[in-house]
Amino acid sequence: MPSIQTSTNAMPQAVRSFSPALMPGVPRGASTSALKGTLDDLLQVMGADAADLQRAANVPMTLRRVHAKAQLFHEGQPSEAIYIVRAGTFKVYHTDEEGYEHVVGFPAQGDVMALDALNMPHHPTAATALEESSVYLIVRRDFQSLCMNAPGFSRALHMASSRAVKRATDLTHVMAAVAAEARLARFLLQHSERMASDGLSPRHFYLRMGRRDLASNLGVASETISRSFTMLASWGLLKVACREVEILDMDGLRACARSTRRQTDNTADEARAAQKLTH
Amino acid sequence: MPSIQTSTNAMPQAVRSFSPALMPGVPRGASTSALKGTLDDLLQVMGADAADLQRAANVPMTLRRVHAKAQLFHEGQPSEAIYIVRAGTFKVYHTDEEGYEHVVGFPAQGDVMALDALNMPHHPTAATALEESSVYLIVRRDFQSLCMNAPGFSRALHMASSRAVKRATDLTHVMAAVAAEARLARFLLQHSERMASDGLSPRHFYLRMGRRDLASNLGVASETISRSFTMLASWGLLKVACREVEILDMDGLRACARSTRRQTDNTADEARAAQKLTH
DNA sequence: CGGATACTTGATGAGAATCAACCCGGGTGG
DNA sequence: CCACCCGGGTTGATTCTCATCAAGTATCCG
Numbered sequence: 001m002p003s004i005q006t007s008t009n010a011m012p013q014a015v016r017s018f019s020p021a022l023m024p025g026v027p028r029g030a031s032t033s034a035l036k037g038t039l040d041d042l043l044q045v046m047g048a049d050a051a052d053l054q055r056a057a058n059v060p061m062t063l064r065r066v067h068a069k070a071q072l073f074h075e076g077q078p079s080e081a082i083y084i085v086r087a088g089t090f091k092v093y094h095t096d097e098e099g100y101e102h103v104v105g106f107p108a109q110g111d112v113m114a115l116d117a118l119n120m121p122h123h124p125t126a127a128t129a130l131e132e133s134s135v136y137l138i139v140r141r142d143f144q145s146l147c148m149n150a151p152g153f154s155r156a157l158h159m160a161s162s163r164a165v166k167r168a169t170d171l172t173h174v175m176a177a178v179a180a181e182a183r184l185a186r187f188l189l190q191h192s193e194r195m196a197s198d199g200l201s202p203r204h205f206y207l208r209m210g211r212r213d214l215a216s217n218l219g220v221a222s223e224t225i226s227r228s229f230t231m232l233a234s235w236g237l238l239k240v241a242c243r244e245v246e247i248l249d250m251d252g253l254r255a256c257a258r259s260t261r262r263q264t265d266n267t268a269d270e271a272r273a274a275q276k277l278t279h
Numbered sequence: 280m281p282s283i284q285t286s287t288n289a290m291p292q293a294v295r296s297f298s299p300a301l302m303p304g305v306p307r308g309a310s311t312s313a314l315k316g317t318l319d320d321l322l323q324v325m326g327a328d329a330a331d332l333q334r335a336a337n338v339p340m341t342l343r344r345v346h347a348k349a350q351l352f353h354e355g356q357p358s359e360a361i362y363i364v365r366a367g368t369f370k371v372y373h374t375d376e377e378g379y380e381h382v383v384g385f386p387a388q389g390d391v392m393a394l395d396a397l398n399m400p401h402h403p404t405a406a407t408a409l410e411e412s413s414v415y416l417i418v419r420r421d422f423q424s425l426c427m428n429a430p431g432f433s434r435a436l437h438m439a440s441s442r443a444v445k446r447a448t449d450l451t452h453v454m455a456a457v458a459a460e461a462r463l464a465r466f467l468l469q470h471s472e473r474m475a476s477d478g479l480s481p482r483h484f485y486l487r488m489g490r491r492d493l494a495s496n497l498g499v500a501s502e503t504i505s506r507s508f509t510m511l512a513s514w515g516l517l518k519v520a521c522r523e524v525e526i527l528d529m530d531g532l533r534a535c536a537r538s539t540r541r542q543t544d545n546t547a548d549e550a551r552a553a554q555k556l557t558h
Numbered sequence: 559c560g561g562a563t564a565c566t567t568g569a570t571g572a573g574a575a576t577c578a579a580c581c582c583g584g585g586t587g588g
Numbered sequence: 589c590c591a592c593c594c595g596g597g598t599t600g601a602t603t604c605t606c607a608t609c610a611a612g613t614a615t616c617c618g
Contacts, residue, residue, distance in 0.1 A: 094452065097537055102455045104448050116448060118441035125448070147433060154426060154433050161440035162397035168447030169383050169395060169404070173373065175454045176381045176498050178607075180574070211597065219455045221575055226598055242597075258376055457575075459606070490565065500607055505566055521565075521615095 035134060037063035037086070042136050043152050045086055045110050046160055052152025064137045066090075071128040072113070072135065079117035081139040084160075085109050088133020089208040093216070094125045103217040105167060106130070106209055109198060112160040130208040175219045177257070183218045184228040185257035188238070192247060203250070207243040232256065314413060316342035316365070321415050322431050324365055324389050325439055331431025343416045345369075350407040351392070351414065358396035360418045363439075364388050367412020368487040372495070373404045382496040384446060385409070385488055388477060391439040409487040454498045456536070462497045463507040464536035467517070471526060482529070486522040511535070 039059045043052060063086060066072050072083060075095060089108045095101040104125055107113050113135070117123045138146065147154040174186045196202035207214070215222040229240050237253045239246040247253060318338045322331060342365060345351050351362060354374060368387045374380040383404055386392050392414070396402045417425065426433040453465045475481035486493070494501035508519050516532045518525040526532060 094448075096452075102452060104451060115441055116445040119438045120441075120445075124445065147437070148430075151427075154437075157437065158426070158433075158440070159398045161437070161444065162394055162399075164444050165440065165447060166395040166399075166403065168444060168451065169373075171451050172383060172447065172454060172498075173375075173381060175451060176495075178498075178573090210595095216455075219451075219457075222596090223576085223598080224574060227574090230598080457605085489563095501564095502566080502608085503606060506606090509566080 035063040035065055037061040037136055039146075039150060039153070042084060043156050045136070046084060046112070046156040047110055048152050048156040048159070052155055055151055057150065062137050064135055066129040066133045066135060068129055068131050068133075071126060073123055073127055075123055075126040077123050079114060079120060079123045081137050082115060082118065082143065083113040083127070084136040084138070085111050085113065086134040086136055089130045090127045090133060091130055091209060091213055092125050092127045093213075101216060103209075103213050105171065105217070106213075108194070110160075111167075112157070112164060115161060115164050130213075171217070177259075179259060180218075180220050180224045181228045181231050182257055182259050183220065184225060185232065185237075185253050187214070187218060188245065188247065189253060189257055192250075203247045205245055207245060210243075314342040314344055316340040316415055318425075318429060318432070321363060322435050324415070325363060325391070325435040326389055327431050327435040327438070331434055334431055336429065341416050343414055345408040345412045345414060347408055347410050347412075350405060352402055352406055354402055354405040356402050358393060358399060358402045360416050361394060361397065361422065362392040362406070363415040363417070364390050364392065365413040365415055368409045369406045369412060370409055370488060370492055371404050371406045372492075380495060382488075382492050384450065384496070385492075387473070389439075390446075391436070391443060394440060394443050409492075450496070456538075458538060459497075459499050459503045460507045460510050461536055461538050462499065463504060464511065464516075464532050466493070466497060467524065467526065468532060468536055471529075482526045484524055486524060489522075 037060065039057055039061055040053060042061050064072075064083075066088070072090065073079075085107050087109060089106055090113065091103050092105050092107060092113060093101045093103040107127070113127055114123060114125075116125070147157070170190060174183050174190070177183045177186060191205065191207075192202040195205050209217075211222045211225050215225040218225065220228075232238050232253070233240050235252070235256075237247070237249045237256060239248055316339065318336055318340055319332060321340050343351075343362075345367070351369065352358075364386050366388060368385055369392065370382050371384050371386060371392060372380045372382045386406070392406055393402060393404075395404070426436070449469060453462055453469070456462045456465055470484065470486075471481040474484050488496075490501045490504050494504040497504065499507075511517050511532070512519050514531070514535075516526070516528045516535065518527055
């Protein structure tokens with residue numbers, strides 16, 4: 001396993017013991033460590049399988065640090081690279097002609113950004129870091145040669161593309177729910193699954209994005225997100241303190257997320273009943 | 280340029296002269312022609328650039344015919360292949376636990392299906408043909424060797440993945456619009472652009488999907504789609520006869536699509552005004 | 559012709575967008 | 589140190605769109 005020294009390298013494994021004061025997490029420790037990356041570390045971050053990993057050469061790769069609230073690339077900028085998140089979280093968004101910005105996703109560790117700009121001259125979206133982050137940067141020229149020479153990279157990229165398509169599709173599933181609480185519930189469940197697959201606690205986590213960005217991502221008003229949070233909390237499904245979320249009743253949350261169409265009386269009671277009996 | 284004999288091979292170039300009776304298009308002509316495909320034809324369908332095309336070998340590829348309303352793969356089925364649309368149109372959808380089916384997209388010529396199943400054991404979605412169609416089928420084993428040996432294929436696949444991500448993102452943009460007419464307008468505009476990029480008329484086309492599927496894709500009720508169609512038509516933006524759509528005022532339609540937030544009076548008047556002055 | 563399916567149109571109720579006020583923590587500057 | 593502002597978050601009141609139910613029309617297929 002390759003070792004890399006980066007201040008934002010490892011997520012805190014013990015999530016349940018984080019202190020809210022630490023969470024904004026801007027300059028924890030000295031941020032002066034030089035950033036060095038290797039191809040095999042990149043492949044590992046991307047989730048390549050073992051066969052590809054051991055074939056990977058130990059060539060250096062450029063690892064760029066992105067400060068909180070800094071933007072990695074902006075919309076309309078000529079697209080000359082793709083970015084793989086090494087650590088941290090981003091928000092990818094598109095601002096339409098009226099200035100309204102629609103958040104497309106929140107890429108985190110292992111996600112590839114700007115994939116959609118590969119066959120376009122300009123970026124269709126912008127990306128800003130929600131916290132201290134670092135990304136592998138692969139410019140077009142290196143991209144070509146890597147696909148040719150590094151056997152595992154092309155495969156890993158295909159897999160990452162596959163995940164990206166899956167993610168975007170999942171987002172449409174979230175937005176397909178008409179009820180606001182259902183959308184939020186689906187989002188939280190997806191986030192929970194992602195946490196679990198990253199080896200973190202699936203029931204207790206800290207959201208890196210604000211209500212506004214979350215609302216934009218889910219396609220509702222930010223006030224509605226606020227209300228939905230208090231709704232879910234009042235039903236005993238979760239406990240929420242600003243951006244810190246603890247899921248109390250996973251099955252109840254799933255039941256709430258299931259209701260594609262509106263819950264008139266029966267389905268609402270069913271959801272509440274499900275939450276009652278599991279509790 | 281490779282030549283392939285398939286009854287559904289070429290889209291009718293003269294779109295403005297199609298007759299509605301022909302459109303359901305079920306068994307137009309003898310459907311007995313043997314299906315043969317080649318790698319370079321596949322690459323051309325996928326939109327590979329010239330450099331890759333001339334390097335492509337003329338190896339045979341399996342081309343599968345899919346009848347209208349037949350399903351190419353169903354949800355939960357073990358994923359063993361990807362599919363590239365050679366001709367026709369599909370609907371890709373996901374049915375949730377309540378039986379409600381959410382249409383994720385309408386892949387057409389050159390689109391790759393089941394990309395999201397590449398890194399999963401089972402298909403997360405199902406696909407059924409909306410008309411007589413044909414697809415290139417690439418099983419996992421061939422997929423691996425193709426990526427290794429055919430230099431252009433891996434590149435073409437990366438480009439196709441890029442487009443797929445872009446498509447999915449665009450869908451979220453469509454669904455982000457709150458007003459139903461805006462969603463429909465955005466969908467029609469995207470469809471128009473796609474028509475144009477396929478060399479067909481961007482102002483006059485025939486929708487292959489029903490209101491129900493369209494509504495599901497856009498995240499609204501089918502009745503609302505119906506109403507939105509009549510709304511847009513009554514504003515003089517387009518002329519619609521069942522599934523045949525003719526865009527009369529492209530700029531007006533764009534103005535309608537722009538309104539992210541609801542149009543109270545002024546924006547509605549603006550849209551109508553824009554439509555007036557262009558007409 | 560009968561049944562089914564697709565599409566349209568109408569009436570009604572409910573949920574959410576919008577406007578607005580308020581609370582709170584953190585930063586800034588006096 | 590306090591006053592102040594500011595952005596983020598919560599909550600309330602009101603308007604309005606859309607989902608839903610329902611009925612009607614048209615079209616296709618057997």
